[in-house]
Amino acid sequence: MTFQATQTHPQAHVQPSSPALALTQVSKTYGDGDGLITALHPTSLRVQPGELVAVNGPSGSGKSTFLSIAGALLRPTDGTVEISGVDVTRLRESDLPAFRLRHLGFVLQSSNLIPFLTVREQLTLVPRLAGQQDRNVRERADELLARLGLTERAGKYPDALSGGQRQRVAVARALMNDPDLILADEPTASLDSSRGREVVQMLAQAVHERGKAAVMVTHDERVLDLCDRVVTIVDGHLTE
Template sequence: MTATKLMLNEITRVYHDGDTELTVLNKLSLEVKAGELVAVMGPSGSGKSTFLSIAGALLTPTSGEVLIDGESLAGKNGQQLSKLRLHNIGFIFQSANLLPYLKVEEQLMLVAKLADMDKRAAQARSAMLLERLGLLHRRSAYPNQLSGGEKQRVAIARAWMNDPAILFADEPTASLDASRGQDVVAMLAREVKAEGKAAVMVTHDERVLHLCDRILHLKNGVLVSA
């Protein structure tokens, strides 16, 4: 039986602005299993950022429950959520968000250090991930020496460094041309399968949808199949 890596049960998020009440997510539910790459699409203002923030334990829903790798986020304090994000969740952003003063390998090792990973084990995992993503020969390069595609591949490796249950990618191809965008998402899809994990990608890029296992649209606060 395939393990469920992400479960959102009837998530509602309401914002208040004076007397105005805005329901951005309305009893939204989603289940993502190991080995799945799920694309989430929707126009600006549809709630994609709110959805991603709640699923990634960055924002608390007004009601409903989020489970990461079977563990409920309900009742956790800020410190507990921070620890959970560090160990159970990986993030890839629109721009790679690499630290400019760290070499490629150091980007990954910093994440491992924050999670108190054994240094020798971290070095071995870093080398394995960089080799699998075709970056081992670039491990001593600084971000300003990398192409856009290479930066995003480093971001993928960094996101997998602590062996998270699920990875969230926010518009990972937005700053890349079509060819590099395809390469990055293809590698992301391969890593999801290789690691036995799951990933949710928010995207506007229809050119990479064929690489995803499912395509969902965020409409009227809920996710619907394409």
């Protein structure tokens, strides 16, 4: 399956040879003085295209802070975040939404599907938000749904889907704009062992076949063997 390449952000030229994600001495603190809380201690991590990296750790360990910074949703207190060679910590706040739409795909814990849109519409909305008026948008959506075994569900609404099907739609939606980097936040948390493994297998297959990079934060050790690399975060400290 082929997609047309998305246009890079006007203020940032992507360097194809760069890691898909590069965190360099990134940290996040809140408050000041005696009330200072460190949510993430200085952290460096590189994720290459074609690699699925799991960030494993217990609740409250800093996984959500890490993922929000990696996804350009939260600015770090110190350090730099580069996505495909673009230092997103230097982009203006007003430029970040368009950058995320073009270069990032998100898979969230609860799938976050829009209840009044069909499965196909969940996907076609993404390129339209990014300003793409491509006539092939529906075709691309249907190709993705076919690959993930969702063709028969294309015209259904989220409340007619199982939990596993909703997460598969979320994976398809994350891939719709052919992003450089996919970020998954506890994608198996609401699924049983079989369905959770199925979703991560699909994510891993998409990463490897399409040469994308993905980071998945999880405390689900049942799916870690499907990942290329596992890093651990405890009390805001990331270790490999």
